[in-house]
Structure formats: C-alpha cells, structure tokens
Amino acid sequence: MRVSLLASPLRLGAREAKNRLYRAPVLEVAGNGPDAARILRRELEPSAASGCGLVFQGACLVTPEGGRSAPGLSRVHDRAFVLSLRPAVEAVKAHGALLLMQLGHGGLQTMELWHHAYRQEHPDLATLAVSEPPWWMKALSPLLDLSRVRVMTDDELRALAEAFGAAASHAAEAGYDGVHLAGANGSVFQQCWSPVFNKRTDAFGGPTLRDRSTFFRLVVEAIRRRTPRDFLLTTKVPAETEAPFFVRDALSLDEGAQIARIAQDAGVDAVAPVRVGVTRDQATARGAFPEIAWSDPRWQKGYDAAFGRARKHAVKAANRVAAKAIPFEPAWNAAFCRAVKREVSIPVLCEGGLREKAEMERLLGSGACDMVGMARPFYAEPRLAWRLLHEDEDARLLCESCNNCTIPQVTGAPGVCRTPEILAKRGEMMKRGAYGPRE
Template identity: 50%
Template structure:
C-alpha cells in the first residue's frame, strides 16, 4: 500500500513524501522584490512539509511570451542566480523544488490583453503553424488579436535551446528538478495539438519538440530530473481536431522511453478556458471594484469585459467542479509507463489521495487550495480520510490575476475556516526545525 507519507524517487531525486504544490501563478515578475515574493509564496508549503514545490510557469525567452501579467522570465543568468535564495530556503525545510519552464506562443498576452498590446505594439506571437481557422475568425471579429510569426525549423531548435539554457541557469541556482509546461495551451501544448500543429517538417510530430527540449536540457543541465505535463484535449468542441486520450497515452509512453523522469497527464481543451480550473462562477471576483479598471484595461473596454464575464458564467455550467478530474487519464498512463505519474486537478480530501496513490498515480498535487492554506501539508500529512481542504473551488482567487495581482484566497467563508484552523494549531509541525536536505542517488 502506497502512503502519502512515503518517499518517492524521481530520476534519482528522493522526494520526502508524495504531496506536491502544483504550479501556480505567483505573479512575482523580475523586479527588485521578485525573489522575496517567490520566497513568501513558496516557503510556507516547504515549512509545512510538502515533498515537492513546483514554481509556476517561468518564461524562457523575452520579450513577450507571457500568458499572464507579471510572470517571471528566466532568460537572464544573473537574475536566475539570485533565485538560489529561494532554493536554499526550500532545502532548509527538507523539501525539494522544481522550476516550470514555458513560453505562451499564441496564448501570450500580446494576443488577449488589450492594454499590454497597446503598450507593446511591435510584439508578435510565436506560432507553430499558421492560425487555425477558428482563431483566424476570432481575429477578424476582433475577439482576439493575432500577428503571429510561424517558426522555421531552425527557429524551433533555437526555442528548444532557450528551454535548455533556462534549465541550466536553474540547476546552477539550486533547483532540484525541471518541469516543462506541456499543457494549458502554451507553446509545448501547441506543438502536441493537431488543432495548432499543421507543420510539414520533422516537428509535424509534436513529440519531437519535447525530445529536442529534453536533449537541450540534458546538454546544459545534466541529469536533473525532468518532468512534463501532457494534455488530453477531451474538452475540445465537437469537430475540432484534438489530441485524444488514447493518443495522450501514446505520447506519454514515448516520452518515458525517451528519458523523461515523470509525467503529469491532464485533460483540457484546445482553448484557454475554464476546463483547466473547474469550479463555480467567481461572481465575487468579477464584482470586486478593486479590479474593475484592470479588467477594462485587459479586455479593451467595459463592453468587452462584460462579454468576458458572460462567457465565464456560461463556462461555469459546462466545467463545474469534478473531484480528481484527471484521475482517469493518469490511471491509463500509469498502466503503460515505468516512470512516476503525478496527478493534480480537483483533489481535495485525504480520502481521495489515498484512493489515487498506487492506483492512478504515484504522487498528488494541489494548486488553488494552497492560496487559502499556504501551510496545507501540515494538515494533510498524517491525517485521516475525512480531512478536507477548505478551498471551495470558487475561482475568486484566479480571475483577478488577469490584472497582475497575486493569487490569494478572497472568499470570506473559506478564509474564516482557515482562520479557525490556524487558531487551533492545525498548521503547526513539531518537526519543522528538523528537516534535512533532499538526497540524490
């Protein structure tokens, strides 16, 4: 029987237990306070006992390429070297840390954020292929704004080299693992997806890009444990070319055989929609006057912002919360590969964790619940099946991030529950000062 408290080997890295903080938007940027902001976001989870922390998506090449405001670039070795303060802090608590590497491609802010586009009119999107017809229509209707640059074969190799360089900088700064952002409609997902990828060269096979990224990372960062998300586009609209679950399993088998040390299969769509953050309509966040001007700036006016709110409301009926919604694809992948499979998405109770481990996955991750409970691991490790997170999956934490603010819980009922638990000492760990550094075989 596999337990949450059991250690796990990922590519020679011994992770002290099987609970990880999934990648989140820290919105720390690259300014003078970036490192302090990242430490404040991530240290509580390490201090509370999380086995692995995944720093949220960092961009391997600038300018542009950010999918959301205030994402952190990791293309400057001097800046990345300063992140050793973060990795040392995590290691002091006996935990491990991975950095997630990404480029937004067609999903970048220069596509959807009107204010950013007006400020940077010369920025173009990196594209795997010419725009799919549906996105061309959205561009003509003014819903989105595209000025894509379709990469040549040589330019694709250059982008893969950027992933490798960023990984090398990160390992030098003390990161224990590298996590390639392979889903959520970023550039890696776009290579894998038949909706986006209609190339005629070797990269018509989207897995080839992940293979080249693997080789670049190995050349520049050595044998660092290497993880990637892999999408199954199960939520794509009917008639749209998609990566099926069966094809995703095949992709995962190829990546494991090629040398990836762990895989994170997830379901979603071909669009950036609520399928990746299933839950309730975040009415409170949309009505919050503090963010109103930011929404108007991001979406290009009051009417357009109102239409986005309407679309989000309609999506909430389609993508209502579903417990452990990626369990099925994780289980299918785990049956076919011999590397650890990590599951995230809608995991909310210790009982669910116990049912998933050893059956559907080898490690479990949570994202949004950490916004409400930064020290959540202290409650889950060693707990009973009835233990549940306080997160209501209401998404009031995520919507304001389009304005550039950090992700925090803003739902009063949830905050009151977390406050009561804090006063009762639920987030205290008697062994906090007894952590030891992670080991590598």
C-alpha cells in the same frame, strides 16, 4: 492503524521525494523585479515548511520577450536573475522538499493575443505560432488579435528549444532540483502535439504524434546536455478532451497517454497528465463562475485594461458559459492518470480537484498515480501539507474551487484566496494549531 501512502517516500529520477504530496504550479506573480526572490520565498516556503515532498514553482518564461500567457510571470533567460533567486531556493530546500522550476512559452496563446493594454504597450511584438491559427480562432477576431501572428521557422523552433536548455542550466546553477515543462494548458508544447495547431509538414510536424514530438525531444535533449545527470526533468502532458464540439482532431485521452510514453522515451523522469481544452480556459482549473471576483469594484479598472471596456462583458459571459460547460469534478484527471500508468513506468503525478485525504490515499493505493498535488488549495491554506500529513483520513481541504482567486490575476493581482468564508475558516484552524508549529 493504516499506513499512509501519502507519507511514504518516492523515487523520482535520481532523487527521492520524502513523501507523495506536491504543490502543483500556480502563479506566484514574482515577476523580474528586485523583490522576486522575496515574493517567491513567501509563496513557496510555507508548502515546504509544512511538509510537502515536492514543490513546483509556477511557469517561468525562457525567452527575453514574448511567450507570456499571464501577467507577473518571471523570465528566466537571464542567468544573473535566476541566480538572484537563490535565497528562495535555499529556504524551500532547507525543509527537505524537492524544488522544480516550471519552464514555459505560450506560443500562439499569449498576452499579445488577448490582453488589450499589453498589446498597446508592445506594438511590435509578434505572436509566435506553430502553424496558421485554426479557423475558429480566426472567427473570434476581433476578440483575439491575430494580426501579429507569425509562424515560427525551423530555426526559430530550434532556438526556442535551446532557450529551454539555457534556462534549465541557470536553474541548476541556482540550486533547483530540476525543471518541469509546461507541456499543457495551451502551451507551445501542446500546440506542437495537437493536430489542431500543428499543420507543419517539415521536421516539426507530420501525421503521427512521434512526428509532432520533435520540438519536445529537442527541448529534452537541450536540457539534458546542459544540466547535471541527477537534475530532474518532468512535464505536464495534455489530453484535449474539453475542446468544444466544433474543434476537430483534438488530442484524445489515448493520444495523451501516447504522449506520456514519448516523454518517457525521451528521458523525462515523471509526468503530470491533465485534461484540458484547446485554449487557456476553465478546463485548467475547473470550478464555479466567480461572481464575487467579476463584480468586485477593485478590479474593474484592471479588467478594462486587460480586456477593453466593451470586450470585458463578452469575456465575463464566456467565463459563465465555460464554468457551466466544464464543471468541477473531484479528481478530474484520475482516469487519465490511470490510462497513462498503463503506458509508462515512470512516476505519474495526479492533480486537479483533489480535496480529500481519503481520496488521495485511494488514488495512491489503487495505483492510479504515484503522487498527488494541489494548486488552488495552497492559496486557501499555504500550510495545508501539515493537515494532510497529520490529520485523519477524513481531512478535507478548505478550497471550494470558486475561482475568486483566478480572475483578478489577469490584472496582475497576487495569487491569494479571495473568499471571505474560507479565509475565516483558515483563521479558526490556525488558532487551533491545525497547521503545525509556526516558524
């Protein structure tokens, strides 16, 4: 019998993951209410209980206001709130998984820019940018409201870096094994690295990637200063290969690999390279145009609130175009991971379109990466780890990347699979005991 690399342990910084399978960060929509710990436990524990070696909690915001890229994200600037998540943390870790909280800030790309109702509810909230928005964003006005954009001062960027450190210290105290920086998907980190968004001439900008890494280095320093020595620190790393043709200077694959090197030099324990665009778009989660999700009457009120009645149709059309322009590819980040592996000696985490066990074993075996992760498939099968670890090499996950789960989330809807055929298949598999013993 062939040895499964997926099931073999991996050294991650000062810790060890019991296998090479991880749950990539996706929205849990846990918010900051009294139910946050219960929701997080419900969303995260099945992945750990079914065998995942590493679990990433989806993006959490490090500031008390602003920076929010989607509804339902938790804010983790408040120590008492983070400590209240302990029951969820303990439940996940009791299964032997490592648990990392993802920390983020949307910078320019936040709800103040695109969410109609949120803008009206927060009339005084500024949108904090690294530099003046590029011309093509200005051309998209009034689809995007740039009237409240303010370029961050040197002091504000330094304070934001410290906020990452403070949030990480709360996470350490609550029992998390580490934090994962939201380094891609249009975040403030990507905006600092990208020449498209960073035109600064002060300490945070400049012609080279190293010049534009000052913010990232300050964040890493703040986290290392405020957390124990064995606390894990990982990050996503972007390459803006899916930028539209009219966007000049987008980060290439090679520049993405250099960023991974910079992250390693700064003291990061592992990197997850992802090919993205320059806005929060289909490139992050490639898949089909989600017709069912767009036409479902249950979400129309929420779409009206999110996009505005008239603009909703423009957003839907743009989503249709993006789904065609950036099609699904199995393991679409594998080549980027290989390029990063040539640059760094720390573990490289591969995610994006991984659906077949044989392919995961191949990627691990060929040295393309050190761990493999999935995001949407966990919505479709919260206990998929059991199948991957116990079934033969021909095991295939149910998720069809149709994206019916993603669009309703702009309304604050929970992250669940919304495709009836997939849910029916999951039900059959559950009856057959495919997900292991139920706790």
